[in-house]
Amino acid sequence: MIVTMSTNASQAEISAVVGEVENQGLKAHLIRGTERTVIVVVGEAGRLQGDVIRVMPGVFDTAPIVRPYKLASRDVNPQGSVVHVGGVAIGGPALTIIAGPCSVESRQQMMETAHAIQEAGGQMLRGGAYKPRSSPYSFQGMGEAGLELLAEARAETGLPVVTEVMAPEQVALVVRYADMLQIGARNMQNYNLLNAVGESQHPVLLKRGMSATLEELLMSAEYILSHGNRRVAVCERGIRTFETITRNTTDINAIPVLKSLTHLPVLLDPSHSTGQRTYVAAIARAAVAAGADGLIIEVHPDPDRALSDGGQSLRPEQFFELVQQARRLAAVLGRS
């Protein structure tokens, strides 16, 4: 940590800060500038009680030296990690396209969608059996019956399945059906859940919380990784800002920034990040152009009858067209 003292900090205040640092078992280096004194704390950051120092008399500001995540850092694997899910490699040279309905609703809906996705060239299937809904009066998902339909759709098409898990006690059940566990945006800092999916050793798709910084996203990935579960992909799905004309604001900067900070594969979900079908294809193309490793997209055979998120779901033919565009762009950028 770096401690900047006020211009008018007294010698006693400077000494007190140095004393506190040493008290914590760390070393303090003093630099006296023309205007201010700066104290650089050297040692193990994890042991430092930084906020205590920040409010000591005479302290102007403090700043961390060390990023708080280690296993998620790109330093660990500079060439980037590939996460294998079923036969699909996320993070490799090929773009990964995951698609499916917001909610699993019926056998017919799932089979129809799964076939359409396979024919369009999608690699994985998504669909929610447990749905986090802001209202207790909204449809909350089919539960285990939905998981069974997902497994059935996989059996028919061969597409691996990703689905959301909402609570630690659901993990054991969901891993029996799904190839990859999704942590939704609202649960990005549900640490008991992160620990549970970490322990499961199952592949995880971790979505960014709607007001989480990229550093916090990587700290949440670190929770999962710290259990020895290295199969984690992270996903930008739009953040909450003052702009309300779209459901969320797609933070497209997140794609190149995450690629530089972490070795984990990086996906984008243009369905949630825009909230409107009309804008999904443009933002999916932008993600590919910015270097995303994959896309996760809502598709429904009859969006007007969808039990959730119908307005942002693509029709099968729109999805087919989007896959074509994404592939063409990927090719230009040297990706298959």
Added chain:
Amino acid sequence: MIVTMSTNASQAEISAVVGEVENQGLKAHLIRGTERTVIVVVGEAGRLQGDVIRVMPGVFDTAPIVRPYKLASRDVNPQGSVVHVGGVAIGGPALTIIAGPCSVESRQQMMETAHAIQEAGGQMLRGGAYKPRSSPYSFQGMGEAGLELLAEARAETGLPVVTEVMAPEQVALVVRYADMLQIGARNMQNYNLLNAVGESQHPVLLKRGMSATLEELLMSAEYILSHGNRRVAVCERGIRTFETITRNTTDINAIPVLKSLTHLPVLLDPSHSTGQRTYVAAIARAAVAAGADGLIIEVHPDPDRALSDGGQSLRPEQFFELVQQARRLAAVLGRS
């Protein structure tokens, strides 16, 4: 829902919207203005698939008519609800001051703090046994041993205890020790947890998520209320904005707005909403002046040695002074 059509919407597009509304079993009222046609949908909002209509051709915009919470609405109890926790009445004429350390750390720390709070005039004790931390490498709380110390501090002082619960499977344990369950900001939309504390029938202190709207906060309260658990208080604890000079931005508007929208008691947590000890007293006073029913404040006998949030914790003598100020202000405003 109200559907506004584009200025150049065709008659066929207008008819299609009306058809879709009727298809959903609802009634559509058409109003032709000089510039645009407006369609008002009448019927049960819960049954309407609004986002399907929002993206139909020719639709310019849609807006809801009905607020989605019912049990949390002030209409239910216009004079305001009082939540009784131990002998303490939250939401009545008296201001409620809850205080204690961020984390329970040791018997000595808890007893010393509890006595200081009681002597200063606090009514309830807070302290975390399970701590949500952004880093997996930070102190995660004492767990059940911490709960035991909280119960011991209550036995000594008579102060009822509120503590955070982080996962559904912890609820049964925590209710054995605590008088009130806290749902932290990161878990405001952890619906499995909301359902679990709802079913527990134990009093709940629900904190606003760091980027949750006030409507979403009330929807989360609705989850708890929908289980027949009416003892819920809501708490503003600062929101995330572009301003980084403070840890969060205290949304002081939330106090009068929540008081007008809901009958539930409304508290403010100035420790988290500012993140710096220096500013806590000023914001605590502001909350009382704005009409808050209570405060929840971090106090530590030796903040420089605290295992978490030391920088925003008050020393006992600072807390004593704050209680004096708050009481004087409350008196001026006709509150005891």
Added chain:
Amino acid sequence: MIVTMSTNASQAEISAVVGEVENQGLKAHLIRGTERTVIVVVGEAGRLQGDVIRVMPGVFDTAPIVRPYKLASRDVNPQGSVVHVGGVAIGGPALTIIAGPCSVESRQQMMETAHAIQEAGGQMLRGGAYKPRSSPYSFQGMGEAGLELLAEARAETGLPVVTEVMAPEQVALVVRYADMLQIGARNMQNYNLLNAVGESQHPVLLKRGMSATLEELLMSAEYILSHGNRRVAVCERGIRTFETITRNTTDINAIPVLKSLTHLPVLLDPSHSTGQRTYVAAIARAAVAAGADGLIIEVHPDPDRALSDGGQSLRPEQFFELVQQARRLAAVLGRS
């Protein structure tokens, strides 16, 4: 406007709202739903005092029907407008790439940059002679001497020039040198300046304010258009959010949303929207893929010696590579 009454609004309150609407010379249509009454106000929106009604007793909420901009609306020219600046057509089938240094610093710097841009395939030159700086102690630009250098660079290369104008009284001077006037983000709602550039009848590049909604951006365009000056292009340059790892958050959604709302050409400035050279190319590609009509990019022959924004400026060879990538993507998307 649409007025939604509270569930418990009295008949007197409903009548008062209707009376107020009629008082303002407008018509009120009443719809009584099962839960609530809705009043649709029909007539000329510009004449309505909406915020008076919003706070009348018994009113639950109000929502506008009419978007407040007219000349900027896509309805005016559904196929999209082309803005001609010198020989360059912004908004036509070809992608427009504008580039140059943040600040004009010297003859050598400008000539070197202008030639590099021309050789790389850029179509227009940018460079600031008047610089809005957050500190009064920072370099404020070369002023008229800078304008002369811009004109000289145009004379040598044939590239039309865009440069920022900061105050109404500068407009007359700047139009003598520049082909297009830039309104910077901080001045997006400087209405006296918008009126002055509107009256100048000179082409205008209007940047989005850092916390302006897209609707507000179009309202500011409307100020310029309302003077009969139809040569306006709008530019996304990143918005301010809670995320601080990048200088701003690129709102990539703005590209398809603006293309659907307005007929004006839409550009993106990836230099400011990211703030770091490393991320500029990825976001420039994303903009092209999302459908932007052009890019505006900071290029400096020696960024380490730049007097402003060196960290986000590309070196000439990086810009060359970016133009190649942008052209290849544009070709795939059917653009030249």
Added chain:
Amino acid sequence: MIVTMSTNASQAEISAVVGEVENQGLKAHLIRGTERTVIVVVGEAGRLQGDVIRVMPGVFDTAPIVRPYKLASRDVNPQGSVVHVGGVAIGGPALTIIAGPCSVESRQQMMETAHAIQEAGGQMLRGGAYKPRSSPYSFQGMGEAGLELLAEARAETGLPVVTEVMAPEQVALVVRYADMLQIGARNMQNYNLLNAVGESQHPVLLKRGMSATLEELLMSAEYILSHGNRRVAVCERGIRTFETITRNTTDINAIPVLKSLTHLPVLLDPSHSTGQRTYVAAIARAAVAAGADGLIIEVHPDPDRALSDGGQSLRPEQFFELVQQARRLAAVLGRS
């Protein structure tokens, strides 16, 4: 500036940073930690090209040491400055209450309001003659005729007058009528205007931009102060966040934070910071309790007929009640 190198920065990269610092004529202090090397740059911050260093190879992060404002800093006058306007002392022991209509509309409206404010105990009069409106089709203010009415109201009541100035060329005119010049939120970074009001040597009320940080607000104050004009007061008026239930979010933290950072008087405008009449009194009380030096409040004799902001304007009797409450709170806090 403090430069933190990456964990895997090479010796050559470290030397390059040191070389660049020395190249800029500054001194570099090297500290080698267990994980990283830190370089502290000592010397005059104004001369440093920091963003060039931030993007050098091997650099992990950089942080400033020196706050960029000097004249606005509390260090300049630790006991706080008092700004005298007419006979009114802003920033002294007495709370200053400024009130009046959003727009000057007619002689009758101004005289009626001015008398009501005087009788209620207000100290200064506000009223807009030039109005920044997001739509070019809205009422833009009465201009000089409005200034004349303000001067007339002052002549009748003795209350000094503050009014907004929107462009540099208006300053000479407005100072002839007004006692204090207001810079509105949209113009907080209109530097030509800041320079013009600085040169005028007239008292200035500087409002925070709707997405300006507190540091940026003080930098804008620094522009004015740097012209030798020391009579500046700053004003929180709500910031733009994701919460839309109120017009803006009152950043109440700004009050104690600004009081600690600057010697300038600090006011709050609860009319704009809430946008609804119902919430104005609660937030005005909160501001006083948090330590604000004054309030600026919209009052209109007939808000339903106001040409702008009627919904957030108090009726005279509501303002009277608010002044009573504010005075009682101020007394409790040792203020008159």
